[in-house]
Amino acid sequence: MDWVFILQQAISAGIGVNAIIFALAAIGLNMHFGYTGLLNFGQAGFLAVGAYTVAVLVVNFEVSIWLAFLAGVGASILLALLLGIPTLRLRADYLAIVTIATAEIIRQVARSVSLREYFGGSDGITGKFGADFFALNPFPNGLELAFLRYTPNDLWVVIVGWALVVIFVFLTYLMMRSPWGRVIKAIREDEEAVRSLGKNVYFYKMQSLILGGVVGSFAGFVYAISRQSVQPDNYSTALTFFAYAVLILGGAARVLGPVAGSIIFWFLLVFVEQVLRQAVANDLIPNWLMSPNQVGQVRFMLVGLGLMLLMIYRPQGIFGDRKELALDARA
């Protein structure tokens, strides 16, 4: 067993692109679910809208990538409005059903053969659409450390990605300490009480849905740019559920919850995967029990199991405060 290699892989996953994508997706969900109490099960839809807008505009319409980013933000706002206008007045679980259905609609439309011209069908869109972005890379040599290796492009994505995470965490922090955040958290506790105090609950829920969705679209940008491709099946409901796992792991309604959750999530995931892989390769686990390509499946099982155990035994997450959670009669 090459423990150094395993740790190296796990650490680079913990600070890598996936950790960034899921941290951003979960920051958005934290706004929705953690602070406002909105059950958004369609976060994957926001990522897809962000990623596809950029890919489609740059590849098919040769729009500048910066304009495409703007358009992506616009598209995610539009999606939030579409989801929110009809459902935010209804019971909480309707938002859940509508969001999960919408995210699935987006994925299926994106992979449809009839619209292949625009979205590339199930293969998605691949191309050098990040060229303008990578042209700004000030690190032409990448990074070569004993423990970490990044190609120049990867290094640039990771740096910009973490910068985005820091910005959004800081924004969340500011928002949640403001009177605005007070209203948002109050809505999570009891909508009617907030209404009785003269606040337009619907309006605030909409703002929260938009904000979290926009952060989600940034996760989509990072996803698309880092891989230089978009593929519809990357944006399935599993992505949303993983983001929930990340959020709950780190602790919902904690400013740093999604970030800590994402880092730990990806570190553990890759750590376990690499340990299993090596164990299989070195015949520590016999082949009839687990073949190399079953290792990837085991990690999904672990995510599922982890999500269950967390929710049962530590619903407040690693850093949450059990006492505070117990105050919530509905939790």
Added chain:
Amino acid sequence: MSTDHSASGTDALLRADNLVAGYLPGVNILNGCDLYANKGELVGIIGPNGAGKSTLLKAMFGLVKVYSGTVHLNSEEITGLRADQLVRQGIGFVPQNNNVFPSLTIEENLQMGAIQIPERFNERFDFVTTLFPTLKDRRKQRAGSLSGGERQMVAMSRALMMDPKVLLLDEPSAGLSPALQDEVFVRVREINRAGVTVVMVEQNARRCLQIVDRGYVLDQGKNAYTGTGKSLANDPKVIELYLGTLAKAK
């Protein structure tokens, strides 16, 4: 005024001793309540809002967490038993609100009451429909479409289907028009005269005290006064504490 609890109720059918209970840990609604009901008695519980009347009833029926104290039925301890076990032991309970199954018909509601003794359904059905004849004609009607008074009848009938030894009623007159309230009280006493021991919580204290054999006045989760219905109704302290203005207005 206050009767001695331990002396009078030793061979009681149902007795609760020194009950401490509440919904949240650390926030007790009952702070040591005693109650007993002898076989065949009609017992009323009255008291100001928030005194813990309903909580006492629910604590005896295992719906509220009992932190200390005991409940006995026929000298057998039943504290903390599950509701369906208590029903098997012979306790019937009629909650104040939501006391029928709205999507079930009247007949099905009554079948639910007799779920542990389906073989005796017809016999019990005849018994409750002699008390409430209208239910017989309307047996196929959905309970959700009934008025408040009709629901109350269905609810009491449902609890009577098991042929309970003790019937616990939580504010049976709540939400009813005056005429219906009176009807309910009359029915309750008929039930009692048919041999069922009844313990009822009431907001309509005056009416309640008129029909009960004995009453308890609760205040702040404790027994304040107990006595016969008549003696309580005329007790100046009880009038002061609870019957208040309305008693004087009369």
Added chain:
Amino acid sequence: MRRGLLALIALTLASIGWFAAPAAAETITIGGNMVDETGAAIADVEFNMTGPNDYNQTTQSDAAGNWSFEISEPGQYFVSINPDTLPSGVGLTEPDKITRSVVVFSLNNLPPPIKYLTGPGPERASTLDRALQLTIDGLILGITIGLAAVGLSLIFGTTGLTNFAHGELLTLGGLTTYFFNKMGLHVIPSALLALIVAMVLGGFIQDRYLWKPLRRRGTGLIAMLVVSIGLGLLARYVFLYIFDGNKEQFLQYAGQPGWQIGPLSITPKATIGMIIGIFLIALTIAWLLKSQLGKASRAVADNPALAAASGIDVEKVIRVVWIMGAFLAGYGGIMMGLNQGVQWIMGSDVLLLIFAAVTLGGSGTAYGAIVGSLIVGLFIQLSTLIIPTELKYVGALFVLIVILLVRPQGIMGRKERIG
């Protein structure tokens, strides 16, 4: 020219050792599995393939829909389907994509299977005939969904749990049947065994060792919902781990020819499967309406506290509801397996449709769930008269959203009394 270029690339790559040079004796196959839009196998479809060195062969799909060509050298190959050999009532969804190109770099790598999407083809008979056929297909789909939806709504009604792992109960039924079938049992006893497994593992054990303890702890509804998401994920990948990712057909009845009734075509297995499904649903409704326990389950759904106060053993009722739900969903999975084959993902693929059906019908009422399922099934199939087949689920989900907005309580649901 193009072929030469590819050969050059292959040669270059091989020479720099990116992959081992192909051994001369090795052959691999190029092929696919020909199925219609419901996933049922289509036999006797003709395929032709051309390739390097004047490679030119023709083959036909077998009873399981499988077809393949053997090749012994890398290069670019062109596969084309003969649309005239498709059975009547089936056409290609992408008539402009009759010919596909396959590039084989190395005989060590199996090229991915070639998929021809089929649906009601452009050369179909009359719209009326198609509508009739689609109605039959829609009923089959609706009943499959309905089997799962009844259980889902019963469980929701009695416990409040929105079960995101309900699709896995379908998969459990389908894959367990396949498992026993593969062990050598005929598919019918396999299905019976699978139903027992579904009831014991998916119903009894699941409720007894997972949900009951959670209910007793007073776990909130949203927390339980998230737990079910985790359970679904876990179960799905356990299925994948054990059965790998391929879609498999049962060993019997796989390529069963359909009965032709006028313009309609329906296989005996689908017919019998559907009749049993209808029977099971009718039985469930009769159970709910007539039996003591069925009435008790409606009572628990109405008001669990009052049910307990009436002497109903609420936990027992919930246990029975779980076992029934698992049984019905398990059978739904077997029905799906008979008609379209089994796969680890089969249940979660239809989970949203099940939700759609339950929501449409009005959450928590079993009849509503059935009506909702039939509407969803029929809508999905009939919508392909207008929209492309591949977008039919999109249409259904879209209609779900619209109906939720217009009538949030569902089609059969009653407006809840507030206050």
Added chain:
Amino acid sequence: MQELKSTPKRDAALAALASVPSIPGIKKPDPIIIADNVVRRFGGLTAVDVEHVEIQRGTITALIGPNGAGKTTFFNLLTGFDKPNSGNWTFNGKALAGIAPHKVARLGMVRTFQLTKALFRLSVMDNMRLGAKNQVGEGILRALLPFSWRSQEERITQRATELLTRFKLDSKADDFAAALSGGQRKLLEMARALMVDPELVMLDEPMAGVNPALTQSLLGHIKDLREQGMTVLFVEHDMDMVRDISDWVIVMAQGKVVAEGPPDSVMSNPAVIDAYLGAHHDQPLDEQE
């Protein structure tokens, strides 16, 4: 029965109502609320069917009636939390039918709830601050600029502290609202409603579940509201309290207003005694059989 203290506001309220006869639906000299034909049905049950009712400005008006009489539903309708099947009502002359609850609150008509809605995972102080109107920092952009709302926040905090002190909750300011007792939550809810600067305060069973030791101070607070120029409408079961603090009493039964008038006259009204004590309340039930 404690002595009723005479205060200028109370005297004014009583004087204004002195000439109003005790007839259900009677017009008042200076109504703050006028409701007409408000009907709310739930399935087959008519929960509220109010033909005409007016609430006099500057008074404490009690809404009484048996459980299920439609008092809370009527509250919900007036404040926009529930929608009637038909009906119109005005607040300060402004028609309110169909107006969203938060707008009703902003107009100056603020309610509390029967089951307290303390925002559990917010501190007591944050509960209070939430009530303040026109907060700059509640806008999504200004929220990011703390300097733009900080001074307002300080003023709000100061006002909240004053109110909390008045309601004897100042020592709990930094605790989670969940840590309060039931009675304290009632107090917090009332104090929070005052942060909105209401003209009309609607209290739904302010005394239910309140420890009697707190009752007197709650009563004092309610009377105080009138002294500060507010109008109070409250639902209550406790007749002592109704008699003690209300200037006018409206009785509902089965959704309708069956009686209204000054407390003493209402409580001797046979219709009211009916609603509370049952018909023939003075006859023992034995004689009816």
